[in-house]
Amino acid sequence: MEIKFDKANVLKEKPDQNNLGFGKYFTDHMFMMDYTEGVGWHDARIVPYGPIPMDPGSMVLHYAQETFEGLKAYRHQDGKVTLFRPYMNAARMNRSNDRLCMANIPEDMFVEAIDALLNVEQEWIPSVEETSLYIRPFMYATEVNVGVHAAKTYSFVIILSPVGAYYSEGVNPVKIWVEDEYVRAVKGGTGFAKCGGNYAASIIAQEKAESKGYTQVLWLDGVERKYVEEVGTMNVMFVIDGKVVTSPLQGSVLPGVTRDSIITLLKSWNVTVEERLLSIDELYKAARNGSLKEAFGTGTAAVISPIGQLCYKEEEIIINNFETGALTQKIYDTLTGIQWGNQEDVFNWNHEVK
Template identity: 70%
Template sequence: MEFKIERAKQLKEKPVETKLGFGRHFSDHMLVIDYTEGIGWHDGRIIPYGPIEMDPACMVLHYAQETFEGLKAYRHTDGSIALFRPEINAQRLIKSNERLCMPPVPVDLFLKGIEELVKYEQDWVPKEPRTSLYIRPFCFATESGVGLHPAKKYKFVVILSPVGDYYPEGVNPVKIWVEDEYVRAVKGGTGFAKCGGNYAASIAAQVKAEQNGYTQVLWLDGVHRKYVEEVGTMNVMFLINDTVVTTPLEGSILPGVTRDSIITLLKDWRVTVEERHLSIDELMEAGRTGALKEAFGTGTAAVISPIGELHYKDETVIINDFKTGKLTKKLYDTLTGIQWGRVEDPYHWVKILK
């Protein structure tokens, strides 16, 4: 597919790169591709960033057929621009769409669309340390009609946002509230899919956490409300004694690209990794005794976010004196080093845009 290009009549003033925040600024253009049943994906175009006109009966507004992804473009010191494992995001979007009865976006089309848009908007890829261009691809149903069935028309859209650190704390430890009232997902549901409904359902717990002075929520499983699952916007890992423990992929948590990358690094460093069920009682006991050496979240937005405090019911445990642990820092430095081209990439994870 070749993409038609409509250049914006007036380009935006770019934000100060040292004050980007996260998801507050958007580039001049976006990618849009339409889908019609019987035709497939068609009419790809790069057009000025702006509102999307929708019929009030548009099915996404009523039945939430919507999925999205998140990845980044990085500016290397030689001026080149790199993506990090974008094919994994493409494959995950296919699985998310399948779960919501939406047509798959072929991997080649996903990659070509993103590469063409990023190259066209390359001046928006920031140069300051710890900054990047966040890429948000998303799909949604556009057919008009009130009736519960898979839509026959969709859009695939990609928007771009220059960003800094996801959390105000940067790469310093965050405080985590363990949620035992609400649940995020159950096996057989949409927990493994990256769809907006999962995140909408998590907002109530996030608000509660913030009201109590905590940055994020740690979810427990939806059946027993006993086993650790993931943090609101991240997968999560715990260094207990000399072993890194993380939740297994069994359909209720997101199969994170960063999660997979971290596990690969740990295994290559001969650090024992256990993907197993970890009860909140075992975790809190490890915190009490000091066996819980480090804890951190992993995700594209924050990369690695150290956890310095856990609060569950009426108990609080402090992890590693509320300091970033050595293993956490090594993982952060190595992974971001690969992403920004400062460290050798033996895994061929980085894709340089030509």
């Protein structure tokens, strides 16, 4: 792929790596390319980070044809830079695009674009422990037309942000509100797709949870309001009777890259994993009788977020004395150890940026 490079005239001052937060700072450049029906992808370019001109009639503003991904670049102690399973993100983005009737991006092109931008922005990849460079590829409809149909033109953009911990709590337990009024997704909808509309619809429950003193929301299924599905923007897992239980992928749950990686790790450790329906009543029963030992959310941004407390219909339960469980910590240490190059990558998950 031919990629043109327009270097920024003025480069930004790099932020303090010890106080990055999440999604607060953006690098000097971004990647862009365009799609036109009948022509394909064209005009790949790396340009100075800045506002994107958009016609008020652009279809994304009216009909929300938009998808995105999230992954990270890690700087190893030897200076090597790697991505974690980027081809899984590329494949998932295309599944999201299929659901929203948007153009596909060849997986090799997706990864090549990220590699090219990272090579330009090498100095932005932090080296302090527990930091990384968050990568946000996204795509949106640019056709100017106020009429409901699949657009014929799109833009694909990649922006970068040096980040620390997603939650201020770090790898410490958080309090979760079980939402039984609003729903996130239903089978047949866009729950499995990574698109902005899913997240916009979830904000009201997040605001509700925060107003009650909780960090995140545990979503129940959209039909019976009975079965556990996701925690906020993450997949969720529970350690019950020595087994790890997580929601199955049936169209209303995002197929997380971190989720898949954890399941692979657990099976390699001979830990039983059950991908099955888990009702909130069964979960609370397990908490009451002591068989619920640990709970945690999983996702690219936070990697692992231990859950120390749940509240459902005003009944609160404490999990593992509000402490990070041994298995939760082992998963986090192993996964991040592979990502940062401190443990052997036996699954060949890391993609070296060259």
